[in-house]
Amino acid sequence: MDREDSYLDFLKELAEMSRAEREPILCRDMSLKEEFEEWLPGFRATQQRLANSQTTRSIQPLADRDFLTAEDFKKLYTAIVNANFDGISLTNLLSINWNMLGCDRKSASNHFSALRSRTQWWMRDNQLGWHGIYVWENPSDILNCHLLFHLPPTRRGPDKRRKGYDKRERGFRPWLERTICDLLDVPTLPNGSVDLQCRNEEALDAQWHWFRYMMKGLDPDAWVRDGEGRLVRLADKAEIELKPQGRIIGKRAGATQSLNTKEVEHWQYKTNRPTSLFATDQLYGDSAWYAGRSIRDYIRRGDLQGLHTFLRFF
Template structure:
């Protein structure tokens, strides 16, 4: 079935017609036939590779992730668990399968935390190495009191996913104390090493060789990823921050380098909750 669109919806260009041109004849001509609307929409859609895929982490993604971590700190949670997942070791290689496995894992983590009456604070960065394929670097918050249970839980998840298909370790985990702010930021600076190094005109005036040096993070090629490269838990996302009326005091771009990766937001949250005053009164 051929679908027609009225001339009023077509793009308009200014043209010069010869004197005595028969306008009535032009108006009596039928509308210009187009392909079916469904085919038209499909033809105009970008290829799936370009929707989420990218070679680099975009600058706004790093800035947003920084604010999300600061929000967790303000709420009293340090992202103290470093988790790397090498999906290829479990026979999971395609972007679709990686996305499905990742979503399953993080859904299980949310349930693990909710059952213990804690919020699920986490973020994840996707990379695609030529040798090890797709893998995730993830930052999580797990209180000290839950770390033993978390170890058992993650070991069971690993056995469930692998099912004897690999001799390697699917999960690589480092657990830190829940007050370890330094390790949190060191992990962040490593996780976002795939940041687009391009500089803006304003950046170039600051004398830094690339955007990574400007932000104080690592730099390394991390491959083309056919997925949204950075994922942030809903509990740390825009809506959660907006609902909490949270406004960061500083952003990654307007704070001095010594304070950029410090505990300033964690301490500000303690003061706003009155925890520092309570602690001082108990001494």
């Protein structure tokens, strides 16, 4: 141990003493006393930082959730409407039965998170945006999830049900099967474990049909205020046929970062329309889709007067 380390240890020993024990020693050497008093505050601050970093904090267990909440509904609904306003439709539904794949809740959650991450990179490699929403369900202890997302028809690839289908082919469908097999380390997937349904990009009726299907696990006691301020049951207002979807530990629903309501503005703000989600009797229309298209057309043509008129009367 060198001289500097020995001196530092000596200062630490002094710091651990009580003031009564330390004072007689320091009073014998005033230069030592000055150095010690200059060094001590930094030493105490370092000790406090270490203590804070090593403090064992209680970890709250993940909450058991039996239903989707009104906030879940609002978040996912707003995500879709924002996407539609920007010309993006969610007309592809991926459903995965994790029980058939031999996964429990923890492993299924890890695999699904990895799948979403890999899908994001696949979309980027193909010059596409990654836009989607998802929910977890567990009816009768059959764990599954649904992902409603955007995928242009030209990138979907061949249908697995087509004669001569080969998962080595190009496109999203074959890539999806290869990726899930890789995540699970299996050569093939059981029939019916993974299902991908696709519609054309302007099939907004299919998009909203699938959204209501995904919302079937909504809390029957979820209430919201309509445009006139009256309390109404959300399932009735949103025209959802409720079916209990079992208990889920942890997060039950989510959206990709591009559609997260913390990252985007609601389209109604952009067009100065009423901001209440439930101020209209028509929740599942195409007004956001065509409003966004009209605004982009006006901007592309440089017709600012037409855009101003449109926003006034829309």
